[in-house]
Amino acid sequence: MKHWSLRQRILGSFALILALMTLMAGIGHYQLTAIDAAKFSVQRDALPGLYYSTMIRSAMFQEQMLVQQLAEVDSTAQERKADFAKLQANTDRLGDFMKGYDSTIYRADDRANFEAFKVARARYLEMRQAVFALDPIKQRSEIHQAFVQRLIPEWERNRLLIQRFVEDNRAFADQSTNRIGDAVSTAKISMIVTLLVALACAMLCGYLLMRTITQPMKALQEALNTMRSGDLTQRLTSDRRDEFGQLESGFNQMADELTHLVGQSQTSALQVSASITEIAATSKQQQATATETASTTAEIGATSQEILATSQELMRTMGEVSAVSEQAADLAGNGQASLVRMENTMQNVMEAAGSVNAKLGILSEKAGKINQIVTTITKVADQTNLLSLNAAIEAEKAGEYGRGFSVVATEIRRLADQTAVATYDIEMMVREILSAVSAGVMGMDKFSEEVRRGMAEVQQASGQLSLIIQQVQAMAPGFQQVNEGMQAQTIGAEQIKQALLQLSEATRQTVDSLRQSSQSIDELNLVSNGLRHGVSRFKVQA
Amino acid sequence: MLSLLFRIEPDHYALDSREIVEVRPLCRLKQLPGAPAWVAGLFEHAGAPVPVIDLCTLALGRPAHDRLSTRLVLVHYPATGGPHLLGLIVEKATEFLRSVAGDWCDSGVATPDTPYLGQVMHHERGLIQQVRVSELLPASVQALLYGGTDG
Known part of the structure; x- marks a missing residue:
């Protein structure tokens, strides 16, 4: 290090600081990428999942209400027909929501749960079909019985399943949000640390450079002062090999x-x-x-x-x-x-x-x-x-x-x-x-x-x-x-x-x-x- | 007895006229390389080559002076295998000496290096010594000069 030239020292210091800054940028970029991934999972997975599962749940409540109306309240065929149309529309909407949810599945457990829900739902729809296959006027009691005894528990099971979806998605959303927060705070700390390290390095390099320049300058100044007073016997002997070494040899020659x-x-x-x-x-x-x-x-x-x-x-x-x-x-x-x-x-x-x-x-x-x-x-x-x-x-x-x-x-x-x-x-x-x-x-x-x-x-x-x-x-x-x-x-x-x-x-x-x-x-x-x-x-x- | 007088330096010597064929003026001689210095060369006489020796060179070591009185004396040489002709170059050969056998006596001095010097005679000009032609040539020179014609 002692025989480095001044130019090499300056270039070395700059290179060190630049390397530290590059390192800092790399770390920031890595952490921002992690945040971006978390954001993506929130955006594509948790939030739509939560939305669709909630919508499915509300559609199921509406469906159950309509089914109950059809089974227990409607008396005229006209009413029944209107309710049927509503129920059909509701079922279609639910199907759309399910499709939407299907597109937001990114995790294996989610997929398995959803498959289970789809099976339960198919069973429920089958049961409901069987219930509505009965004559609503003649077999009213049977319908009621079927509705109460089989359809409601089945629906309840479906509801529980969907409820779990909602909670699951919410929990996942929370988790993702927390992860973003963690990533942000980690990024903050690491940036501060790198900044401090870079600052320290820059100051150290600056100090060293300053010392490298001022020390021989001082010696040169002293020698010049001595020479100015008329004493020409003084010579510089620091034995350096950088520009100051050349300067000294030039001074000595002069x-x-x-x-x-x-x-x-x-x-x-x-x-x-x-x-x-x-x-x-x-x-x-x-x-x-x-x-x-x-x-x-x-x-x-x-x-x-x-x-x-x-x-x-x-x-x-x-x-x-x-x-x-x-x-x-x-x-x-x-x-x-x-x-x-x-x-x-x-x-x-x-x-x-x-x-x-x-x-x-x-x-x-x-x-x-x-x-x-x-x-x-x-x-x-x-x-x-x-x-x-x-x-x-x-x-x-x-x-x-x-x-x-x-x-x-x-x-x-x-x-x-x-x-x-x-x-x-x-x-x-x-x-x-x-x-x-x-x-x-x-x-x-x-x-x-x-x-x-x-x-x-x-x-x-x-x-x-x-x-x-x-x-x-x-x-x-x-x-x-x-x-x-x-x-x-x-x-x-x-x-x-x-x-x-x-x-x-x-x-x-x-x-x-x-x-x-x-x-x-x-x-x-x-x-x-x-x-x-x-x-x-x-x-x-x- | 008639003798031809000649001189070697101041001394007089005599050649018996019976041994002499002819006295001739000096003529050009053909040199003989390899022969002793006192063999002066060859000259042609009556269609045959005749060897010539210089008595001055033989006795004194210097060649004879080229004068009118220096003459070439042609003598009979009794070599092995028959008599041959021999030419002698002598100085101041212009006179005769007439003598009798009793005038001559032995010199009484042994001269092994010069066997050709013979008896001496007293004369008004001084002692005159005979030169014996037959003893002039040592065997080697005789072989050299006449060896070629023996065979």
Whole structure:
């Protein structure tokens, strides 16, 4: 029950009361049905029964009276006929009443009694028929006797029976009426009881519901009051699971957020305060810096004045330098002409060296040819030697016959050796010539190289001189530009002076505005203190 | 007795002219792979292949210089199964030496690795030692060079 939600509680209470009311209605309906049944039995059974039985009884009295009149009083036939008609009508009426009563019978004992009455009545009617079958004039005494002795007791029996019907029906009617009364009173009591129970239940449910709502509301109110006083540490902990549980968790969350926010605000307020103090210090520094800037500006002004004077002096000096550089250009021009002449001479020397080289080449070629010839001679000598060797061998093989031939072979070999020596000498000489020629060629090459290098140096010097001339010539417009630049510098220095004056003015204004901002910072400091004071009212930690 | 003089480095050696068939200039030789380094190759003589050995390689381990005085001496080689021709490459073979048998004497030094070196003779150019052709080839090389023609 404790973890029921508020909605479930309200719905449950209503359902209980509705169920009680339905129960009450059911009981009422049941009792009214019982009353209705009793009413029905009174309406259909008791009252008509009473009516018909009474009517039957009265009809029987009338019938008995008519029978008595017929039997004892009537003397004329006319009278008898009239009475007969009356009796017949009465009998018919009685028959109708009996039929009517028959239709009101609902009980078994009633039915049995009625059947007995019907039998008795039939017997009576039979008897009466027998009595009226007698001649009324001649057999008067017999009729009278029959009437008195048999008809009356029979009728009496019938009357008693019908009397019992009347009483029976009356008793039944009374009983039914009493039953209705009982049912009504029972219904009254039960309705009162159910009403009381329903009322009690409704009050109990209402009380419980009220308690369920007011209790957490009170706790919430207390918590809110605490929070309003600035204490944010309070939290709700009823551990309920209904809507109030959700409300509490929401409240707690809100309190957490608020605590966090206020904590941040406190920190921020402290930071703001610190920052403002820093800003104030910085502003003071800026003020000092601005004052310094003003003094520095004055110094710069003086310096720019000096620059002005210096640049005018420099302009004069530049004029002198320009004249000197023109003279230097002339001298360099002369030097260049001499160098060109020198270069030409060197070119000639180079050509001569080339022709010497060519001649040496021819010499070398000739020596090579001589060498070829020497090689050929050497080969011939070698062949000759070989020939002499083989000849000697053959001669030796021939023994005594070959002796002369052997001498010839030896002679040939000697000649070949001499040839070889001579060719060796020639070869040596040619080799010497060749080495001398190649040394000459190498020397000439070196000489040519030197000349070439000298020429390159001359050309370089010439190029440098022409470069110098060009540069000196190019300097003239440069001097002009420097002159113009100097003039522009003079004007610029003047402008700097003006700008410095403006800067000085601006600095003064800056100092003023910094003073104003210092005031603003003081005000800001006051505001920040107020903020810190306001935020510190909150208590965020237990 | 006539001998062909040649040199191995500064020393003079002599070949008996009776063993010599012909002295020829150097010619292109067909190499013999697998043979010892001092077997210089083959050349064709009178329609038959003749093996050639290089005495410089045999004695000094370096091939002979390619000069005009370096010559190929064709000699008779008394191999098993009849005489064959053998070519010898020698340096500075340009001269003869005429001598008599009494000029030669034994060297008195046993040289088991060089059995081909024979008697020596005093000469104005220094000692001259004979080279014996029949001892030039060891049996294995002889089998290698002439084994193919025996059968």
